[in-house]
Amino acid sequence: MPGGRLSHQDRREIAAGLADGLGYAEIARQLDRPTSTITREVARNGGAHGYRADHAHHVTAARARRSRPEARSAPRTVDDRHAYVERFAQMMVEGGLPRMASKVLALLYTSETRSLTAADLVGELHVSPASISKAIGYLDQVGMIRREPDPHRRRQHYIIAEDVWLKAWDISARTNLNWAETAAEGAELLGPETPAGRRLTAMADFFHRLSDDMSGGTGFQVIEDGLVVLATVWNHNPKQVAKELGWPTERVDEALEYARKAKEGSTAASAG
Structure with a gap:
């Protein structure tokens, strides 16, 4: 149903x-x-x-x-927790994130506190401050964490961004697109009819499709645009929309909620 x-x-x-x-x-x-x-x-x-x-x-x-x-089964000892952090980080590494950035993110996710400082991360991971600084710089650059200054001391706290996994998904989509474009460039350089060119063309086609799927594709953009227009034209009035379309009100509620989020995303992108 x-x-x-x-x-x-x-x-x-x-x-x-x-x-x-x-x-x-x-x-x-x-x-x-x-x-x-x-x-x-x-x-x-x-x-x-x-x-x-x-x-x-x-x-x-x-x-x-x-x-x-x-x-x-939740980890019950310090060793269990450390082992879980390692497994969690390894999963993110296999998904394409740098190793130290993955460890920092895994630690932030499993911490009992809302945030951690650079000193906390150094102590937990037993690595140099420079390694933590580089990992924090990467995570901050791609929007997966945010910084919050300490009101009492000259240090910063690091907190996981609310849309962290949407950011990770976007990074993966962009990475696949880079693979596709680089392969296409190589195919053109070496000649599309050469053995190397054919291999690179096949690679470019695969990663273009993968990137398109992850981004929702052209059809997805049209759907999103349509929902934005729908939300604007009907001024977010679920009952009127439901009556015109002959839909259950609950279905329209969910569509309009999605439309509102799409519209907010479009507005933010335009402002940026």
Whole structure:
């Protein structure tokens, strides 16, 4: 039902819609689901070009099992916590973040306090101040942490940014785009018909598709623009929108909330 968990059959219909070239909004309409639900489902499970219904259903079920309280065991000792920080950091390294930046981020996430200072990080990670400074500089530059001055001492506290994982996603998308553009440049330089050129062209195509999927693609931008216009034209009036479209009010509420966030993002981007 709308708002409930996606079923195996729902995921098969999503896969069929993607294979037919349908946009996220059209697939959502056919399933009577919010567009944001379809967007997240596809993005989490291989993107528009790699989505597989059976695999997505299996992975989601496994994720749900891991999230149950009885399936989790919190670290109980200092050694357990340190081991967990190392595993958490390694996961981020494998996702593309620099190693020391990953350790700093993992430590900030698992700290019992709201923030940590550079001295705290040096003491916890047993590394040089220069290593911490470099990692903090990177995380600050990409917007994954923010600085907060200490009102009583000449030092700064470091806090995880609220949209840290959106920033990480954006970094990954931009990294894939850089790979694609560099490969395309090499193919043109060496000649697209040469063996090296063909390999680089295939690489460029792959990373262009991956970057496009992570960014939501052109179709996603059109959907977002449409929602922004919808929110503006109807002045955020869910009941009027629901009446005109023949939708449940709850569906319009969620769409307009998404539209408001999209509009705020567009306004912030324009201001920047």
